[in-house]
Amino acid sequence: MSKIAFIGDRDSVWGFRAFGIAAIPVADVEGARRAFAAAVRADHSIIFVTENVYEACAEQIAEYRDAPLPTVTVLPNVTGSRGLAATEIHGAVSAAVGADILTDTTKG
Amino acid sequence: MRLRANPNRMQLLRLKRRLVLAKRGHKLLKDKQEELMRRFLGLVHRARALREEVEAELAVAYRAFVSARFEMDGSAMEAALAFSQRVVELHADREQVMNLKVPKFTVEFPADAEFGYGFHETTAELDRALELYAAVIPKLMTLAEQEKGVQLLAAELEKTRRRVNALEHILVPSLEETIRFISDRLSELERETATRLMKVKEMVRAH
Numbered sequence: 001m002s003k004i005a006f007i008g009d010r011d012s013v014w015g016f017r018a019f020g021i022a023a024i025p026v027a028d029v030e031g032a033r034r035a036f037a038a039a040v041r042a043d044h045s046i047i048f049v050t051e052n053v054y055e056a057c058a059e060q061i062a063e064y065r066d067a068p069l070p071t072v073t074v075l076p077n078v079t080g081s082r083g084l085a086a087t088e089i090h091g092a093v094s095a096a097v098g099a100d101i102l103t104d105t106t107k108g
Numbered sequence: 109m110r111l112r113a114n115p116n117r118m119q120l121l122r123l124k125r126r127l128v129l130a131k132r133g134h135k136l137l138k139d140k141q142e143e144l145m146r147r148f149l150g151l152v153h154r155a156r157a158l159r160e161e162v163e164a165e166l167a168v169a170y171r172a173f174v175s176a177r178f179e180m181d182g183s184a185m186e187a188a189l190a191f192s193q194r195v196v197e198l199h200a201d202r203e204q205v206m207n208l209k210v211p212k213f214t215v216e217f218p219a220d221a222e223f224g225y226g227f228h229e230t231t232a233e234l235d236r237a238l239e240l241y242a243a244v245i246p247k248l249m250t251l252a253e254q255e256k257g258v259q260l261l262a263a264e265l266e267k268t269r270r271r272v273n274a275l276e277h278i279l280v281p282s283l284e285e286t287i288r289f290i291s292d293r294l295s296e297l298e299r300e301t302a303t304r305l306m307k308v309k310e311m312v313r314a315h
Contacts, residue, residue, distance in 0.1 A: 011173075011177070015241050068260070
């Protein structure tokens with residue numbers, strides 16, 4: 001049985017508590033960093049983060065990019081998505097292929 | 109670019125063997141790159157489609173939850189969420205894709221379980237919001253799995269591409285050039301010896 005965490009602003013993460021997901025509300029950059037470090041130490045398999053938290057913890061998250069676990073995934077928060085995850089996938093694709101092959105399909 | 113090597117037969121043999129090895133390595137890596145690319149592109153398309161779906165569903169669920177929050181007392185809400193019995197069970201495994209280990213998540217979700225909180229303090233809006241959450245949660249796990257796969261495959265592809273290029277554009281040409289240089293040198297030496305011998309023979313005969 002593996003654990004799941006969701007770090008983000010209170011309104012976004014709160015509801016997930018009903019499903020046994022560790023909802024960790026954070027309010028500022030410093031709190032987000034501490035919460036992320038704690039979540040990794042607590043051995044969560046999946047750590048969901050909101051886009052704001054992702055930006056605040058970008059360096060920490062990059063450390064786990066090449067490891068299978070923990071898996072860090074960006075989710076939109078209650079105010080909506082800024083498309084950060086899509087940008088991430090784009091970055092991965094252009095690094096892998098050597099050219100950005102997705103741009104046309106997203107615009108079209 | 110020529111490698112530093114003494115022009116003798118020993119070196120020539122060694123370099124020829126290295127060239128064979130480098131070509132075989134190049135072919136293998138190229139095959140690996142193609143297979144990785146095939147899987148990678150498939151995964152990227154699936155992950156992007158799922159990402160869009162999840163973000164749309166999540167937006168609806170969030171809206172329902174926020175409106176439920178307005179109608180309920182904060183502490184009652186907290187208690188209700190804490191008492192919920194619908195706990196997601198996640199099993200994290202690793203799946204082997206080529207030489208990579210990618211996470212594989214399986215979700216066990218008691219679909220028909222009750223939320224387990226009392227009826228009189230909670231609202232129908234909360235139930236509705238949580239139903240929406242429940243619908244999207246298994247997809248979140250799949251999304252996490254696929255996006256991680258995309259990241260891992262991308263890193264591996266980049267590494268493989270660099271190796272293929274290094275073999276194709278640097279190691280193989282420089283080995284070939286060095287081999288050509290040595291065999292030119294050796295045949296030059298051979299001609300030199302032949303002419304020297306002829307010269308010597310002539311001098312002996314003239315004597």
